[in-house]
Amino acid sequence: MNSLGKEINTATLFERLGATEGVRQLVDGVIDAHMLNPEIKARFLPYQDDADHLAGIKKHVCDFFVLGAGGPDRYEGRSMPEAHRGMNINAAEFLAATDDILDTMEQHGHDAATRNEVLAIVYSLKDEIIRV
Numbered sequence: 001m002n003s004l005g006k007e008i009n010t011a012t013l014f015e016r017l018g019a020t021e022g023v024r025q026l027v028d029g030v031i032d033a034h035m036l037n038p039e040i041k042a043r044f045l046p047y048q049d050d051a052d053h054l055a056g057i058k059k060h061v062c063d064f065f066v067l068g069a070g071g072p073d074r075y076e077g078r079s080m081p082e083a084h085r086g087m088n089i090n091a092a093e094f095l096a097a098t099d100d101i102l103d104t105m106e107q108h109g110h111d112a113a114t115r116n117e118v119l120a121i122v123y124s125l126k127d128e129i130i131r132v
């Protein structure tokens with residue numbers, strides 16, 4: 001409780017996301033949402049026929065978010081420009097992917113403050129993902 005009578009959640013973002021297991025479940029839900037999202041599903045559906053590649057992407061996205069949320073550093077995937085170079089991703093696609101992340105977080109019961117923190121992190125990556 002602070003001096004204004006407001007509850008302050010002092011848990012780190014990583015803890016509030018449910019640590020590595022919580023992030024893993026979130027990423028599973030986000031990729032499932034991408035597969036259904038008309039704006040971006042064509043980018044992701046081909047990976048359904050390549051289970052190993054899809055598992056690798058999910059692992060990298062999970063480790064990337066664990067790292068970004070303040071958890072253990074073990075990200076071994078490519079940088080954001082390297083991972084998305086040549087895909088010609090546009091702003092509407094970036095927004096669609098961001099919506100999937102925020103909607104999935106809401107479904108998993110994450111509060112608005114936590115969702116906004118993740119939104120700020122995702123938005124900070126915009127120029128590393130769009131048309132790189």
Ligand code: HEM
Nearest residue numbers: 040043057060061064077078083089093094097098122129
């Ligand atoms: C919203 C912020 C985003 C973040 C944080 C993000 C993060 C990542 C990460 C960590 C990887 C794995 C890199 C690797 O395996 O080396 C990845 C791969 C990928 N991303 Fe994103 N991404 C974002 C947005 C997007 C958007 C908007 C699209 C397209 C609409 C997209 C399409 C892909 C695809 C197709 C791959 C797989 C590339 C491959 O292994 O062949 N991403 N992303």
